[in-house]
Amino acid sequence: MLTLIFLTFVLGFGILLLKKPVQTKFVALISLLPFSIFLYLLSFLRSVKDGVNSVLYRSEWIPSLGINLDSKIDGLSLLFGLLISGIGTLVYLYATSYLRGHPLLHRFLSYLTIFMGAMLGVVTSDNLITLFIFWELTSISSFFLIGFNNEQEESRASALWALAITGLGGFFLLSFGVIVGAITSTYTISDLLTQSDVLKDSPFYLLIIVFLFLAAFTKSAQFPFHFWLPGAMKAPTPVSAYLHSATMVKAGVYLLARFTPILGGTMEWSTILLVVGGITMTYGAFHSVFRKDMKGILAYSTISALGLLVFLLGIGTEIALYAMAVFVLAHALYKAAFFLITGIVDHALHTRDITKLRGLKKYFPLLTVAAVIAALSSAGIPLTFGFIGKELIYESGLHYIDYNLSLVLVGALFFTNVFLTGSGFLIGIKPFFGTPIKDYCISHKPDWRLIAPPVVLGFFTLLLGILPVIAYKEIILATFSAMNGAVVEMPLAIWHGVNTSLLLSGATIVLGTAVYFGFKCWNSSMNVVERFEGIAPKNIIAFIVEKFRQLAFRYTWVFHNGYLRSYLAVIIVFFIGLVGYKLFADVPLSVNTVGLSEFRTYELVVFLITVVAVVFAINTASRLTAIAATGVVGYCICLIFVFYGAPDLGMTQFAIDTLTTVLFLLVMFKLPAFLKLGNSKIQFRDAIIAISFGILISIITLQALVSPADKDISRYYAENVYTLAKGKNVVNVILVDFRGFDTMIEGIVLSIAALGVFSMLKYKDDEE
Known part of the structure; x- marks a missing residue:
């Protein structure tokens, strides 16, 4: 697995040198890269689908410090790996048409490939330090992807916010890893499964989980760190579809799921996740119906979905973990389709304002089918995979151990799902049905590379919705077992009879439809929401950042x-x-x-x-x-x-x-x-x-x-200078051998400085 990830990075950097070949009509062949990874990962299904086995790869890096390039493939990592490579294949294919003729297409594909390799590293790493390294690589590569349109000030600002927030989370992840390693004397995640009691009994347990939560919450856009995600919508649509449906924003959810069997099950763990996840999912769902921009709606509905996943991990029961595994897959399928469809509409009509879009089925009949399927899945309509997920979500709340708290949990889930249903209809139904507002001028007619990805996603949404046993046997059971630490059979089915969950699903659809038809009323209330912008987390954090900048300026003026x-x-x-x-x-x-x-x-x-x-x-x-x-x-x-x-x-x-x-x-x-x-x-x-x-x-x-x-x-030094380093001058041997890395780094620094001076001199000559 390590070799595969390394080759992905090599190819990612190699694409930078292929500007002319990338601009040819054969550029679509580059989608074979993630597709080959997808096929390779499929070969592990037989090994892990029983939920018991996992595949480990051991590779020493710095064994004296316990830092190794170990990889682990179990149900959890395989689910995310298949989403990364599978949806990545569709995004690559889509991007080659969406950005066709763009002078920097080769650079975009390079960033995308490096990001894919980093994400694969995150979900397969079995070492805390290497996990942190890949984690930071996702932040850096996503910075370049979000700010790809770097001539636009808003894109640059959004990329900086995303990097700042997720980079802050990276610091806490490293701190978490160092503390856990100091307590358990190991950085290997697999070994930590046997150290669960040691960590939970540690006086630093609360500090450990707070650091872990901060890392996960910043990456997965949890309240109050959620605001970077709507800003990231300034990125090209393929970036939004890839990062915000199946990969980057779900990295934090993956992190929490990975450490659930190690650190979960305590009151502190559950309480924090329930509170933060509950606030995030209700806040995001409510805000999603106030937006007119299709990407804005998708951004806030994505925030809500991420909060819902964290909420399910906070519930922590077996049903909740099953619901989380199913919803990760269901959400990735319909949300990626939504983003790709939004990009096609924007590409063709140069607008994403849903108040100006209606009757597009006349122009995009096949795309309309894919959009409707995605909308039905997001609403939890039967025969879609989203319905299976919604049933389990309600079951999670209904079967919580505390009955009084169970009512609160179900209420929060119901509120969230109602508004997510409405926002899904706004994206998948409203633009395509009704009488066209005007005779649209299609400036860019979508080709098969744009249409095929959302259609494929819609097909799998229906397939898994009609035959959920396929997903259950192949991947869901294994994913649940990795989070639960034990195998518990709970087969997925379309029909469980008339029960409370079914009634709640029906009520959700009815009220969600009412929210959809009341969109005009909701949208006119946007002015009310804007009155509270002054106390929005983004503005509060921006205020703190500005004050910190002023302090830094005064400090610099005094001391420098x-x-x-x-x-x-x-x-x-x-x-x-x-x-x-x-x-x-x-x-x-x-x-x-x-x-x-x-x-x-x-x-x-x-x-x-x-x-x-x-x-x-x-x-x-x-x-x-x-x-x-x-x-x-x-x-x-x-x-x-x-x-x-x-x-x-x-x-x-x-x-x-x-x-x-x-x-x-x-x-x-x-x-x-x-x-x-x-x-x-x-x-x-x-x-x-x-x-x-x-x-x-x-x-x-x-x-x-x-x-x-x-x-x-x-x-x-006197006794070992000759026996170990074969030298007689103690000072020279210390500099060259015992402090060899220090001397080497000093040489590197001087070389970099020399290159910088040379570049400045060369630039001056060019100016002259």
Whole structure:
């Protein structure tokens, strides 16, 4: 599996080099990439469909730290993997027509491929650290996808918001992984299944699940982090269909589902998920019917669906977990179809305003069929897969252990489903039926690559709705077992008799239809909703961000004002305060001058020369004299190194001082006139800082002479420098071998700096 993901990344970057081939009529063949992954993942169905077995791949990366590139394929990861690759195939095919002729199509397909590889890595990783790495790659690649139309300011702003919010979640995911690893001494997710009690009994349990929740909530657009998702609708429609139906936004749901058998089942776990999921699903469903833009409706209905999934995980019963698995699949099928249909309408008519769309079945008969099927599935009409999911959702609320709370849960689910039904009809019914408002001018007639994906999704929605046993036996049972930790048979069926769930489904359809027909009334109430925009989470967070930016500006102005003397003063004062406090608070000071060698004549001479050079450097009005004086100070220090048995260090210092002095002299004539400005207050301040620093260093030096020296480290290097590194110069071996990575990274930094300077020089030449 790791090889497959690696090859996906390689192909993703390789597509950037294929600009001309991508612009040919054979570009649709690129959809064979996700399709081949889909076929490969299908081969695992037999291995995991009984819900007991899983396929593990072990690959060491940094074994000393417990960080490995392990992969695990069970029912949960396979369900998400099939959605990523299956819907990805349709999105690739769709995108090659939707963006046909776009000069940056190759770049778009490259981003999409990298994102697909990152998502596959997220859902198959069996190591917390590698999971975090892939998690962050999804945020970065989605940033490029959402901001693909980078000439538009709104697209750039939306991409930045998405990256900021999901990147914040990545920080909490890393924190979660580090804490869990410290408690259990393992980062392997499979091994954590046996450490469930250890984590739940830990005093850090609440902190652990809060970090996990923050990571999941930011990625899956839970309240109050939901606002980045409507903004992400500025992305091209293929991006919206892929990211917001089956992949990125469901990564947070996957994360919660993966850790449900490990951390779930507690009051804290259930309460937080029920509250956040409940607020999100009702808020999103209610807001979805106030929007006129088709993508806006889909954005808020997606937020609601994500909240519903989190809500089901909060309920946590066996029926709820089954409902969650079914709804993940059902929602992906009809929501991806909705997005793709919206893109076709927008592409052809250059509008997504549903108040201006009606009677499109005359122009798009096949597309109308796909739209109606998606709408029926979102409403939970029998013989669609959405009906199976809605039945289970209501069963989850009805069979909750607390009867009084059960009524509240069912009420929230009923409210949500009513408005989701109405918003689904607004997308799948309203634009296609009725008398056309005008004789539409179809600017872009959709070809088979645009029509086929929503039709295929509609076909599978009906197939699984009529024969739900296919989904149950092949994937749903295995997905449930991965979340539940045990196999419990609960076959899916179309008919369970007349019961409360069926009656609730019927009432949902009736009231949802009423919401749909009352759309004009609801839409006119949008002004009421807009009155509360000032306290919307987005505006509150934007206010906090702005205040933080102002604070950062003031901080920068004070501590990074462009004056080198200020930087040095801040650094030295901080050092004096920190080291001085620890020295006088924790160290028993004992100055003993016994044993100190007497001043030798040549040492006294060098010391006096140093003092004279310093005085000259401070008081001279000549830049040349100041440079020469600082050079003399450097050479005197070199001599001191030599006097006290460090000739190699002295030679290094000599070379550096010589080079520095020469460079100063070379640029001296390009510098502005040498000014000697005097300010008694600043001079007094600097004198106090300098004297304090000198006294502190002197005390530390004298204290070091009487403090016991720990020779273990130096003894280790002395004993192993030849046996381990085959070198005789201890300093050189430390730099090259024992600190090899540090030296290598320093070399990389210098190389990057050199490339940057070269690029700037080259750019200047081009301008000239």
